[in-house]
Amino acid sequence: AQTVTQSQPEMSVQEAETVTLSCTYDTSESNYYLFWYKQPPSRQMILVIRQEAYKQQNATENRFSVNFQKAAKSFSLKISDSQLGDTAMYFCAFMKGDSNYQLIWGAGTKLIIKP
Amino acid sequence: DVKVTQSSRYLVKRTGEKVFLECVQDMDHENMFWYRQDPGLGLRLIYFSYDVKMKEKGDIPEGYSVSREKKERFSLILESASTNQTSMYLCASSSPAGAVDTQYFGPGTRLTVL
Numbered sequence: 001a002q003t004v005t006q007s008q009p010e011m012s013v014q015e016a017e018t019v020t021l022s023c024t025y026d027t028s029e030s031n032y033y034l035f036w037y038k039q040p041p042s043r044q045m046i047l048v049i050r051q052e053a054y055k056q057q058n059a060t061e062n063r064f065s066v067n068f069q070k071a072a073k074s075f076s077l078k079i080s081d082s083q084l085g086d087t088a089m090y091f092c093a094f095m096k097g098d099s100n101y102q103l104i105w106g107a108g109t110k111l112i113i114k115p
Numbered sequence: 116d117v118k119v120t121q122s123s124r125y126l127v128k129r130t131g132e133k134v135f136l137e138c139v140q141d142m143d144h145e146n147m148f149w150y151r152q153d154p155g156l157g158l159r160l161i162y163f164s165y166d167v168k169m170k171e172k173g174d175i176p177e178g179y180s181v182s183r184e185k186k187e188r189f190s191l192i193l194e195s196a197s198t199n200q201t202s203m204y205l206c207a208s209s210s211p212a213g214a215v216d217t218q219y220f221g222p223g224t225r226l227t228v229l
Binding site for chain 2: 001004009015043044045047092093101102103105106107108
């Protein structure tokens with residue numbers, strides 16, 4: 001069975017700093033997808049970034065980028081120039097390529113950006 | 116933009132009551148999901164549906180049932196609510212069938228069972 005582990009329950013950084021959230025996963029699959037979702041306080045969960053396992057290049061979306069280490073089964077999220085609006089719960093999630101679209105979720109990391 | 120709406124943001128029910136949580140999406144998505152979210156546990160899948168009248172159990176289906184009579188609507192039913200079902204319930208949808216795609220979430224329903 002697949003598992004996703006986020007080892008940092010809570011983090012806080014100053015505005016404009018760079019922060020990295022950790023995620024490791026365990027799978028024997030070769031075809032899979034990885035996601036970072038963001039859940040701001042009292043607001044809806046939204047996708048931040050996704051990575052296909054077959055792609056060697058790390059995904060990037062504006063200030064958000066990932067460090068995908070397939071051999072190490074690590075998928076960390078880097079937020080550059082952090083903003084107050086980045087304060088949220090961040091969830092790492094895994095999906096098998098043939099999974100019927102089921103996501104396996106980590107426990108989440110609460111990120112607080114301080115002014 | 117995809118919009119996923121849930122019938123209530125907050126709900127308080129008594130033990131033993133039958134509870135209906137409704138989810139509606141407006142983008143003709145084939146797939147719909149019900150999760151519960153608990154602190155320290157992330158999201159756990161209760162049920163999902165890949166088509167009208169089709170459903171599959173997720174990781175924690177016990178005590179829940181679902182109904183999907185129309186493509187846009189997916190209902191979660193707690194047949195006899197219990198205190199251990201106090202939680203945040205999230206609905207999500209995705210499309211297209213046959214391809215991996217983003218799941219779009221509703222705002223959630225925080226259910227308290229007394």
